[in-house]
Amino acid sequence: MTTQPILRVDHLKAHFRSSYFGVYREVPAVDDISFDVAPNEIFGLAGESSSGKTTLMKTIAGLITPPLELIGGKAQFSFMPPETNLYGADPAQLxxxxxxxxSYIMQGSMNVLNPLRQIRSIFRDFAAVHIGGSNSDFETKTVNHLSRLRLDPSVLDAYPHELSGGMRQRVTIALATICRPDFIIADEPTTALDVIVQKEVLGMIRSIQREMGSSVLFVTHDMGVHAALTDKLGIMYAGCLVEAGRTADIFNAPQHPYTRHLIHSLPRIGDTVQRTGLTGTPPNLANPPSGCRFHPRCPLASDICRTERPMMRQIATEHRVACHAVAGDDA
Amino acid sequence: MTALLTLNNVSKSFTRGGILSRHRIEAVKNVSFTIENNRPEIFAIIGESGSGKTTLARMILGMQEVSGGSLTLEGNRVGGRTRKERLAFMAKVQPIFQNPFEAFNPLKKIDYYLLLTAMRFGGAVDIAEAEAAADVALRQVGLSLSEIRGRFPHEMSGGQLQRVAIARALVSKPRLIIADEPVSMVDASLRMAIVNLFGELRDKLGLSIIYITHDLATAYYIADRLIIMQKGEVVEAGAAREVLSDPQHPYSRQLRDAVLSPQVTGSLSIQ
Structure with missing residues (x-):
C-alpha cells in the first residue's frame, strides 16, 4: 500500500515529570513509539493496565497537561498542515x-455526558457549530444519525441518567461520529458493558466506520475485541510498542514473547488446554528495567536483553517486532 | 452425602419508592442449588449486570437477609443469630472481592488484615500464632509473610494484591469461598495465574468456590458446574462444559454467541 497514512506517529515520547520536596520522578509512559494508521482502517492498541495506552492516546490527541510532558517525536495527522503537532497548535485551528x-470517545464514556443537560443540548453544544444550518436542519440530521445507531428520537429529550449504560454509550458514539470525522480515537469504549450489549456496540462502531470511511484508533485490553474488530494491531508493554502488524498475523503468528504469551493464555470455549499465567509482575515505570523492559519476565532473555533496548524491526510485510531473540540476525 | 450449602427457592426483593409510588423489585427469584460437603468444586454463577448474581452472593455471605425460601450452611441458617454463631459462620465462608485495591484500606499495612483475620476467625491466641497462620495461608498462594510484611496496598501490583486477598480468605480455613468477579480487575498476563490458583485450592485444600463472573471463557476453563442467571432467575444450570458447549435456553445461547473469541475469523466477524 502506498496510500498516505492519515496518522503518522514518529518516535513519540511523552514522560510524566514531577518534582516534589526535592524528589524528582520521571515516568516514561510513552517511550519512542512509531506507527502509521492508514485511511479507512481500524488500528487496535492492546496492553495491560499502566502500559501507557491512555497516555499515548492523550499525547496523540494533543491533550497534554502537566505533569505529562512531550519530550520528542511527533504525531502528524494528514489533515493538519505539515510539521505541526496538535499539541501547541493555534486554538482557533484546533x-x-x-x-x-x-473525535475522541473517552474511557468510561458512559459517564462523560453532562448530567444537567438534555441529550439534545449536548448534541447542540458539540456539533452545531461544525454542521451549521438552521436549528430544524440540525435536528433532522441528528435524528437521522441517531437512527443509524438504532436510537429513538425520543432520547433527545432525555437526561443522561434516564438512559441505560448501553444507550449512553451509543449516544456518545453518535456524538463522536455525527460530524463524520476522518479520525476517531476510541479509548476502552466498551469495557463497562455487558457482553451482549458490547457486541452490539462494536458492530455499530464497525458499520459506521465502514460507511464513513474514517480511521479508528481503538484501545482496549480485551483481546477478543481486537480479534473481532481491528484490521491492524499494536501491542504495548511498559510504555513501549513491542509488536505491530495485521491483526490476523499477530493472532496466528505472534512473534514477541509477551504477545505470544498474551495470546496463548486466553481461554477459549470448547478448548480445555491448560493455560498458564506469566510469572513476575508488570514493571514499575518510575524505575523501568534496563535494556528490554520485558526481560525480567521473558523466557528467552539473554545478556543483550539486559543491556540493550531492542529496536522495532520489520520481519514480514507490515509486521514489526521489538525483540532481540526474534529478529536478532538482521540489522 | 451431606450438603455444605443448600439454597432452596431463595428469593430477594427490594421495595423502592414512597407511599404512592411503591414498587417491589425482585432481585433474585427462586434460586435452588446444593454444594456437597465432600465433593469440592468450583461453582460458577454467570449473568450480566443486574441479573442478581451479586445479591445472591451477599445473601450466601449473610450480608443480606433472605426474603423467601431457605439458605443453610451445613444445616444451620446462614449468618447465625448470636455473635458467636456469626463469627463461627464467617470463619467458614469467606469473600474475595472484585477490586483488591478497594478491598484493602490504603492507609493500613496489608499484614494487619491477615493477622486480624487469624486472631478473630483463625483461633490464633497471640501474635506468633497469627503470624504462623498468615504465613501458611500466604504460602498456599505463592507468597510469604516476609515478602509482604510492612507493605501498603499501593506497593503491590493488582495480581499480587489479589493473591493476598485470597490468602486472607484462607487464613480462617474456610469451607467455602465466594469470589465476586475476582479476575476482572487483574492484568491479562496475571489473570490465568489467579484462575489456576482457584483450581489448585479446590484440588489441594478441598475448598468449594463460588465463582461469580460474566466471563464465559474462564468459567468454561475452570468451573465444574454453573448456573446462568437472567433478571434474578436461573435460566440454565448444569455441568459447566456441557452447558457452554451446547446451551439450551435462548438467553444462554445469546450470551454465548456474544463472547468474542480470540480468533481471527475474517475481517468482519461482527456485523
Whole structure:
C-alpha cells in the first residue's frame, strides 16, 4: 500500500515529570513509539493496565497537561498542515479540527455526558457549530444519525441518567461520529458493558466506520475485541510498542514473547488446554528495567536483553517486532 | 452425602419508592442449588449486570437477609443469630472481592488484615500464632509473610494484591469461598495465574468456590458446574462444559454467541 497514512506517529515520547520536596520522578509512559494508521482502517492498541495506552492516546490527541510532558517525536495527522503537532497548535485551528476531523470517545464514556443537560443540548453544544444550518436542519440530521445507531428520537429529550449504560454509550458514539470525522480515537469504549450489549456496540462502531470511511484508533485490553474488530494491531508493554502488524498475523503468528504469551493464555470455549499465567509482575515505570523492559519476565532473555533496548524491526510485510531473540540476525 | 450449602427457592426483593409510588423489585427469584460437603468444586454463577448474581452472593455471605425460601450452611441458617454463631459462620465462608485495591484500606499495612483475620476467625491466641497462620495461608498462594510484611496496598501490583486477598480468605480455613468477579480487575498476563490458583485450592485444600463472573471463557476453563442467571432467575444450570458447549435456553445461547473469541475469523466477524 502506498496510500498516505492519515496518522503518522514518529518516535513519540511523552514522560510524566514531577518534582516534589526535592524528589524528582520521571515516568516514561510513552517511550519512542512509531506507527502509521492508514485511511479507512481500524488500528487496535492492546496492553495491560499502566502500559501507557491512555497516555499515548492523550499525547496523540494533543491533550497534554502537566505533569505529562512531550519530550520528542511527533504525531502528524494528514489533515493538519505539515510539521505541526496538535499539541501547541493555534486554538482557533484546533477548534475547527476537533470533532469535525478528529473525535475522541473517552474511557468510561458512559459517564462523560453532562448530567444537567438534555441529550439534545449536548448534541447542540458539540456539533452545531461544525454542521451549521438552521436549528430544524440540525435536528433532522441528528435524528437521522441517531437512527443509524438504532436510537429513538425520543432520547433527545432525555437526561443522561434516564438512559441505560448501553444507550449512553451509543449516544456518545453518535456524538463522536455525527460530524463524520476522518479520525476517531476510541479509548476502552466498551469495557463497562455487558457482553451482549458490547457486541452490539462494536458492530455499530464497525458499520459506521465502514460507511464513513474514517480511521479508528481503538484501545482496549480485551483481546477478543481486537480479534473481532481491528484490521491492524499494536501491542504495548511498559510504555513501549513491542509488536505491530495485521491483526490476523499477530493472532496466528505472534512473534514477541509477551504477545505470544498474551495470546496463548486466553481461554477459549470448547478448548480445555491448560493455560498458564506469566510469572513476575508488570514493571514499575518510575524505575523501568534496563535494556528490554520485558526481560525480567521473558523466557528467552539473554545478556543483550539486559543491556540493550531492542529496536522495532520489520520481519514480514507490515509486521514489526521489538525483540532481540526474534529478529536478532538482521540489522 | 451431606450438603455444605443448600439454597432452596431463595428469593430477594427490594421495595423502592414512597407511599404512592411503591414498587417491589425482585432481585433474585427462586434460586435452588446444593454444594456437597465432600465433593469440592468450583461453582460458577454467570449473568450480566443486574441479573442478581451479586445479591445472591451477599445473601450466601449473610450480608443480606433472605426474603423467601431457605439458605443453610451445613444445616444451620446462614449468618447465625448470636455473635458467636456469626463469627463461627464467617470463619467458614469467606469473600474475595472484585477490586483488591478497594478491598484493602490504603492507609493500613496489608499484614494487619491477615493477622486480624487469624486472631478473630483463625483461633490464633497471640501474635506468633497469627503470624504462623498468615504465613501458611500466604504460602498456599505463592507468597510469604516476609515478602509482604510492612507493605501498603499501593506497593503491590493488582495480581499480587489479589493473591493476598485470597490468602486472607484462607487464613480462617474456610469451607467455602465466594469470589465476586475476582479476575476482572487483574492484568491479562496475571489473570490465568489467579484462575489456576482457584483450581489448585479446590484440588489441594478441598475448598468449594463460588465463582461469580460474566466471563464465559474462564468459567468454561475452570468451573465444574454453573448456573446462568437472567433478571434474578436461573435460566440454565448444569455441568459447566456441557452447558457452554451446547446451551439450551435462548438467553444462554445469546450470551454465548456474544463472547468474542480470540480468533481471527475474517475481517468482519461482527456485523
Amino acid at each position: 477548534a475547527r479540527i476537533r470533532w469535525s476531523k478528529l
